[in-house]
Amino acid sequence: MSADVVVIGAGTVGAALAYGLAIRGARVLLLDGGDRDFRAATANFGLIWSQGKGMDMPAYQQLTRDSADQWPSFCAEIEGATGLDLQYERRGGLTLCLGEAEFEARRTKMLRLQSQSGRQQADWEMVERGRLERLLPKLNLGPEVTGASYGQRDGHANPLRLLTALHLAVVQKGGKIRSRSWVRSIRGEAGGGVTLQCGDERIAAGRVVIAAGLGSKALAAEVGLDLPIRPQRGQVLVTERVESLLPLPLHAIRQTGEGTIMIGATHEEAGLDSSTTTRAAAGLSARAIRWIPALSALTLVRQWAGLRIMTPDSYPIYAQSQSCPGAFVATCHSGVTLAPTHAHLLAESVLAGRLPASLDAFHQRRFDVPQAA
Amino acid sequence: MFRKLHDLKSEALTILIDGVAAPADPGESVAAVLLRQPEPWSRRTPASGSKRAPYCMMGVCFDCLAEVDGVASVQTCMRPVRDGMSVVRQVGARSVRK
Numbered sequence: 451m452s453a454d455v456v457v458i459g460a461g462t463v464g465a466a467l468a469y470g471l472a473i474r475g476a477r478v479l480l481l482d483g484g485d486r487d488f489r490a491a492t493a494n495f496g497l498i499w500s501q502g503k504g505m506d507m508p509a510y511q512q513l514t515r516d517s518a519d520q521w522p523s524f525c526a527e528i529e530g531a532t533g534l535d536l537q538y539e540r541r542g543g544l545t546l547c548l549g550e551a552e553f554e555a556r557r558t559k560m561l562r563l564q565s566q567s568g569r570q571q572a573d574w575e576m577v578e579r580g581r582l583e584r585l586l587p588k589l590n591l592g593p594e595v596t597g598a599s600y601g602q603r604d605g606h607a608n609p610l611r612l613l614t615a616l617h618l619a620v621v622q623k624g625g626k627i628r629s630r631s632w633v634r635s636i637r638g639e640a641g642g643g644v645t646l647q648c649g650d651e652r653i654a655a656g657r658v659v660i661a662a663g664l665g666s667k668a669l670a671a672e673v674g675l676d677l678p679i680r681p682q683r684g685q686v687l688v689t690e691r692v693e694s695l696l697p698l699p700l701h702a703i704r705q706t707g708e709g710t711i712m713i714g715a716t717h718e719e720a721g722l723d724s725s726t727t728t729r730a731a732a733g734l735s736a737r738a739i740r741w742i743p744a745l746s747a748l749t750l751v752r753q754w755a756g757l758r759i760m761t762p763d764s765y766p767i768y769a770q771s772q773s774c775p776g777a778f779v780a781t782c783h784s785g786v787t788l789a790p791t792h793a794h795l796l797a798e799s800v801l802a803g804r805l806p807a808s809l810d811a812f813h814q815r816r817f818d819v820p821q822a823a
Numbered sequence: 824m825f826r827k828l829h830d831l832k833s834e835a836l837t838i839l840i841d842g843v844a845a846p847a848d849p850g851e852s853v854a855a856v857l858l859r860q861p862e863p864w865s866r867r868t869p870a871s872g873s874k875r876a877p878y879c880m881m882g883v884c885f886d887c888l889a890e891v892d893g894v895a896s897v898q899t900c901m902r903p904v905r906d907g908m909s910v911v912r913q914v915g916a917r918s919v920r921k
Contacts, residue, residue: 590921690896691869693916709869709916744919749896 453479453626455800456646456655458633458669459662461491462609462785463792465616467659469528470797472623479655480620481631481648488664488681488724491785493756494609495686495714496706497699498787499543501574501601504563509811510765511567513791518603520790525607531622534615536607537707541698543604544577544585546595546741553596560599574601588695592740598700606699608707609786616789633662636672638774657776659800663759664722666781670814674773678817679781681722681757684715685730689748703738703745711748713738717758726753758783761817768796768812770805778805779814824863836906853899853910854880854887865889865899869916889913 457468460482468480483489500518504511525538547553557576564572577585578597585600620627635647636658646653660669670677691709699705702714716730731753739746759781761767766782778800782788799805805813827848835846838856847856854877857865864874865887877887880900889910891897895917899910 588919588921691916693918695919744921747895747919 451479451651452654453477454655455479455657455659456481456644456653457659457661458646459483459660459665460617460627460629461489461661461663462494462613462616462789463491463663463780463782464659464661465491465613465620466785466789466792467661467780467797467800468620468625468627469616469623470793471801472620472625474797474801476801478620478625479653480617480625480627481633482627482629483632483662483665484630488722488757490663490756490758490783491613492610493684493686493724493754494786495684495702495712496606496609496704496786497543497702498538498540498605498607499601499701499784500603500787501543501599502545502559502563502701503784504566504765505559506566507763507765507811508566508568509808511563512808513766513812514784514787515573515603517788517791518605520794521605521607521787524790524793528612528615528619532615532618534611534618535707536611536615538605538607539698540603540605542600542602543606543699543701544582544598544600545701546582546591546598548592548594548596548740550596556599573603574599576600585698586696588697589742590744592743594740604699606704607786612786612789633669636660636669636774636777638673638771638777642776644774644776657778657800657803659778659780661780663781664757666759666779670771670779672774673771673777675769675771675779675814676818677767677779677781677814678762679767680760681720682760682783683718683720683724683755684758685718685726685734685753685755686712686714687731687734687750688712688752689745690751692748695744700741703741710751711745713745716755722757724755724757726755730755763816766812767814768805768809769814776803824860825858827859836904838904838906838908838910840910841912847904849904851904852880853889853891853897853902853904853908855900856904857887857889857899857910864912866913867915872915890917895919 454476456479457464471478500514667677689711696705771777864876875886878884887899
């Protein structure tokens with residue numbers, strides 16, 4: 451078996467990348483794991499979000515903003531190729547604040563982010579309660595709600611449809627997807643290229659991209675990259691279908707195309723445990739009701755948990771191995787927002803054999819500097 | 824569709840289904856009364872709009888949802904009747920009070 455590029459991991463990151471490689475004419479092999487593997491892609495909340503992201507990392511602000519801006523054309527491209535509706539909407543997004551202190555803290559954070567970005571023009575604004583009520587006319591807000599930050603670039607989509615569509619598009623463009631294909635080793639070849647051991651099979655490839663989520667740590671070690679990633683659990687609740695209530699998504703409550711309301715998400719250090727807890731259901735519900743009391747009347751129909759792939763500074767890692775040129779790593783926990791970036795900028799860079807300067811800040815080496823005590 | 828094996832007891836109650844009076848026995852479920860009506864359905868789904876009637880009668884399938892005394896999405900198979908109770912068949916995605 452051989453391929454121009456092997457992508458290890460068929461989650462949202464790997465699938466977007468494989469799609470981008472396939473439309474550029476590369477022979478792509480996308481290797482997926484098994485049903486019981488941890489799959490952040492199928493637990494995703496579905497926000498396409500840039501507001502509030504990227505503190506102390508202007509390069510990430512830029513990346514996430516660019517990606518959010520590419521979503522309309524990316525979505526049209528994927529929908530056109532597959533005929534699937536990704537339920538993408540871009541009407542901006544709101545981060546609600548409880549109490550004056552939270553409102554002022556939010557404003558301070560957004561101003562600080564803007565000053566770090568070096569941008570003159572704001573793509574966000576603080577919205578006082580009166581205007582917020584007009585933005586959400588079908589809801590009574592809780593008495594503690596003082597206002598919100600509004601991000602004009604934000605939106606949401608159905609992450610499961612995105613994943614399905616990407617897989618479909620990869621195959622349509624001539625790529626191959628194989629499931630239950632766990633890679634055991636990666637070796638660089640003297641004449642260039644890499645050899646993978648996948649089960650009993652050897653696969654020769656020009657390049658390999660490790661996008662295997664939490665499984666990336668062991669694979670990256672094969673090519674001399676030490677990935678400081680850890681699981682961070684996120685639990686999400688979903689209600690029964692209801693009439694249209696939310697014209698735009700909140701961080702983190704959104705109404706899906708089917709009418710259910712998703713309420714997310716926890717940030718828990720729980721190791722490799724993707725089970726759900728009553729405590730989280732109670733906590734998420736209590737917070738949601740402080741924002742929107744009417745939600746208390748709704749029936750919850752499901753709760754799930756996923757494990758985010760978290761780095762020490764929470765930002766993505768894009769890197770090429772020095773000991774094994776042609777081997778790349780791509781990992782993040784915003785695979786939906788960043789999907790257009792992975793399909794285009796990253797795919798282009800992998801084929802070119804070098805990551806662009808705009809991705810320098812995301813190299814794993816930023817974590818190698820010893821921390822001062 | 825369904826009928827009772829016995830005549831309704833003398834102390835029979837009356838509930839309103841979409842405003843129409845329907846006799847009921849004390850202790851029976853709202854879903855049981857719905858199933859005796861000429862139109863035995865309880866709701867139309869928000870997904871396809873097709874009709875659904877009480878099915879499992881034990882609180883599992885959620886097909887018997889209806890609005891009971893102003894509360895939407897009540898599992899009518901789990902709710903005993905009460906004299907004067909108002910049941911409204913639920914059509915499409917439920918509404919939410921402000």
